[in-house]
Amino acid sequence: MTTRTVPTPTSIFEKSSPGRIACNIPVAETPSVDLNEAIGETRDSVPWPEIGELELVRHFTNLSQINYGIDTGFYPLGSCTMKYNPRINELTAGMKGFTKLHPMQPAETATGALKVIIAVEKFLKEITGFDEITQQPVAGAHGELTCLMMIKAYHDFRGEGEKRNVVLVPDSAHGTNPASAARCGYKVKTVHTDDEGNTDIEALKALLDDSVAAFMVTNPSTLGLFEPRIKQVCDMVHKAGGQVFCDGANMNAMVGVTRPGDHGFDCMHLNLHKTFSTPHGGGGPGCGAIGLMSHLEPFMPGPVVKQDEMGIPILDTERPMSIGRVSSFFGQFLMAVRALTYLSAYGRDGLPEIARHAVLNANYIKARLKDVLPAAHNRPCMHECILTAKQYKAGGVRALDISKRLIDKGYHPPTNYFPLIVPECMMIEPTETESKETLDAFCDAMIEICEEAVSNPELLTSAPTTQIVGRLNEAAAVKKLDVKWQPPREEATV
Numbered sequence: 001m002t003t004r005t006v007p008t009p010t011s012i013f014e015k016s017s018p019g020r021i022a023c024n025i026p027v028a029e030t031p032s033v034d035l036n037e038a039i040g041e042t043r044d045s046v047p048w049p050e051i052g053e054l055e056l057v058r059h060f061t062n063l064s065q066i067n068y069g070i071d072t073g074f075y076p077l078g079s080c081t082m083k084y085n086p087r088i089n090e091l092t093a094g095m096k097g098f099t100k101l102h103p104m105q106p107a108e109t110a111t112g113a114l115k116v117i118i119a120v121e122k123f124l125k126e127i128t129g130f131d132e133i134t135q136q137p138v139a140g141a142h143g144e145l146t147c148l149m150m151i152k153a154y155h156d157f158r159g160e161g162e163k164r165n166v167v168l169v170p171d172s173a174h175g176t177n178p179a180s181a182a183r184c185g186y187k188v189k190t191v192h193t194d195d196e197g198n199t200d201i202e203a204l205k206a207l208l209d210d211s212v213a214a215f216m217v218t219n220p221s222t223l224g225l226f227e228p229r230i231k232q233v234c235d236m237v238h239k240a241g242g243q244v245f246c247d248g249a250n251m252n253a254m255v256g257v258t259r260p261g262d263h264g265f266d267c268m269h270l271n272l273h274k275t276f277s278t279p280h281g282g283g284g285p286g287c288g289a290i291g292l293m294s295h296l297e298p299f300m301p302g303p304v305v306k307q308d309e310m311g312i313p314i315l316d317t318e319r320p321m322s323i324g325r326v327s328s329f330f331g332q333f334l335m336a337v338r339a340l341t342y343l344s345a346y347g348r349d350g351l352p353e354i355a356r357h358a359v360l361n362a363n364y365i366k367a368r369l370k371d372v373l374p375a376a377h378n379r380p381c382m383h384e385c386i387l388t389a390k391q392y393k394a395g396g397v398r399a400l401d402i403s404k405r406l407i408d409k410g411y412h413p414p415t416n417y418f419p420l421i422v423p424e425c426m427m428i429e430p431t432e433t434e435s436k437e438t439l440d441a442f443c444d445a446m447i448e449i450c451e452e453a454v455s456n457p458e459l460l461t462s463a464p465t466t467q468i469v470g471r472l473n474e475a476a477a478v479k480k481l482d483v484k485w486q487p488p489r490e491e492a493t494v
């Protein structure tokens with residue numbers, strides 16, 4: 001076994017020394033109370049840490065530095081777009097005029113906030129080519145669900161709701177796609193991907209009939225590839241009476257360059273928390289804004305922010321065919337502030353640079369790693385590259401081992417084993433914000449690891465060895481979450 005190189009940090013309880021205290025409390029002027037008597041045995045049975053202020057500050061500062069984040073290192077997690085979140089976004093999102101707004105205050109006293117929503121909408125309409133935008137959904141998956149609910153309302157309105165009970169989803173789709181369809185009450189059927197990584201047209205043709213409510217297409221796909229026949233795909237689905245939804249979580253490959261609304265889609269979701277900054281992950285805050293064509297407008301979630309003849313923002317609440325609210329108020333409003341800051345900072349001319357650099361960076365990594373980790377598909381990728389580590393499997397090294405070894409080299413691992421259709425899949429998304437030096441250092445580390453995979457596989461299979469914890473049983477760690485300190489006991493079990 002390879003030896004671990006870091007000591008396990010001690011808990012604050014182990015640093016405790018009787019009588020130490022981190023603050024000066026004035027002598028009480030009121031009679032003291034015997035806590036044991038007041039709250040029973042609890043006071044003595046809980047081992048309170050007793051520690052001086054300096055040790056206390058060091059303890060928590062050291063703990064905070066164990067964490068890995070986008071501010072401390074490169075984060076190549078694919079499909080999750082962990083990109084730099086400019087500090088100015090936080091400055092604007094923290095402005096009192098926004099943070100001190102009361103959600104219940106009358107709309108006419110919050111016109112500044114409504115103007116922000118309108119300004120973001122204007123940008124997003126221009127970028128996506130859709131007729132309408134709403135920022136109510138609070139996550140990408142929530143945007144998917146909202147679009148499917150609108151599609152369902154549309155089919156119901158046309159009297160076809162009952163017979164159209166199937167949603168088609170590609171085999172490469174993000175797990176949230178079939179989950180959203182099932183949550184909306186649809187049967188899910190899988191559309192296969194062809195050898196080039198595109199929608200298999202024949203497979204799609206075979207599935208298209210009058211039971212199909214919608215096809216959910218991710219473009220660029222989770223294989224990091226642009227679907228070149230997207231117009232044909234949309235036409236085919238429309239001809240069969242279905243709607244086409246675009247999973248636009250990968251919009252950062254297209255922003256300012258090409259527009260899903262021009263490709264034939266009926267609606268889409270965007271992840272403001274991916275494409276328009278605010279790193280993704282950790283459960284929020286997010287905004288899965290959606291774009292839709294005018295035939296779906298009557299069904300969109302209300303209320304809708306509009307402008308009156310004088311240009312003053314108002315709330316349109318008279319929406320009899322709306323699917324209703326999908327979140328309280330207007331979703332995560334401060335996400336709109338961050339997105340507006342980001343969009344305004346880039347401006348019309350700067351926005352296409354996001355996509356160009358995201359695509360350039362991913363292709364650079366793909367090219368530099370081609371000899372050790374070949375791409376799953378031999379064609380230019382979009383904002384992320386999908387590589388396979390299958391050549392190391394016979395020697396006992398899996399994609400996961402390469403990722404774990406990356407931790408020892410100081411990097412967060414990329415996404416593994418997704419999309420499911422690529423064996424020993426490693427999905428790397430560098431994002432547009434990283435420098436060539438960072439990408440080179442990362443690629444050097446990856447090449448070194450692949451050499452180790454052949455010369456000393458155990459280095460990989462026993463990694464990581466430089467962290468507080470070694471290789472976790474990830475399923476057990478999730479299912480038996482153990483995050484609370486308990487008085488000394490037998491060795492930790494995870």
Ligand SMILES: Cc1ncc(COP(=O)(O)O)c(C=O)c1O
Pocket residue numbers: 079080139140141142174176218222247249250271280286288
């Ligand atoms: C392709 C794709 N679709 C949908 C989602 C769902 O987004 P969210 O996690 O915000 O629900 C993600 C998440 O990263 C994604 O990568």
